Amino acid sequence: MTSVAGCVFCAIVAGTEPADVVLDEPDLMAFLDRRPVFKGHVLLVPREHVVTLPDLPASLRDGFLAAAQRLATAVVDGLGAQGSFIAMNNIVSQSVPHLHLHVVPRTKGDGLRGFFWPRRKYGEGESADYATRLRAALDA
Template sequence: MDCVFCSIVAGETPAEVVLETEALLAFLDRRPVFKGHVLLVPKEHHVTLPDLPAELRDPFLAAAQRLATAMVAGLGAQGSFVAMNNTVSQSVPHLHCHVVPRTKGDGLRGFFWPRRPYADGEPAAYAERLRSVL
């Protein structure tokens, strides 16, 4: 299997990890909508939400809830955008939940997600800010 998220989970591909449990991993998106954009994945390879085993549903949602809270507490965002695609528009065929910091007037409209790159050194700083409140 050639899955970039499985490679991140295995430690073969570097990522700025912000949250890790026995079954889940959350890390910064390399092409964030806004800086601090996190992807939450199950460590086991499951392609879509319907494929997620029942025993992981509550931990997955609880982790997404913690990350949404961290957007406000750690990054000073006013709220967050939380989304998952299933097959259609799913850029990586491994279940992932986007948790994106939001601020009123930030310009995000509908489902067009412009990407904003990090400057050198910024990913580690954003990841640390989120880890510190998680």
């Protein structure tokens, strides 16, 4: 596995930066976004430092997409969302230069419009509860 010094996602994968981990697999990790669009907003990353989707090795593509499917199901089953918004930036608007896929729980009338993503904050201990609920849905 390659990692890059100073990459916050590489630090999360290495366990040196705290995160509310939702999915922990040999090639992939998913954790709650610290500034979620909606609570339960998950980021899926390859453990290997990859910058953009075109850089993702072919050997990781199927597993990455399968994990995204499972996470999209988990936000519905574990959090009661009606659906999800799945997004990925490549270079432009990519706040961390490490490939990451957003899985955002959605509910009709939640107010999300277009590509303006207002951010929210978790209350004390709330992110750990969301992570636990999502892990339980993934294990079901």
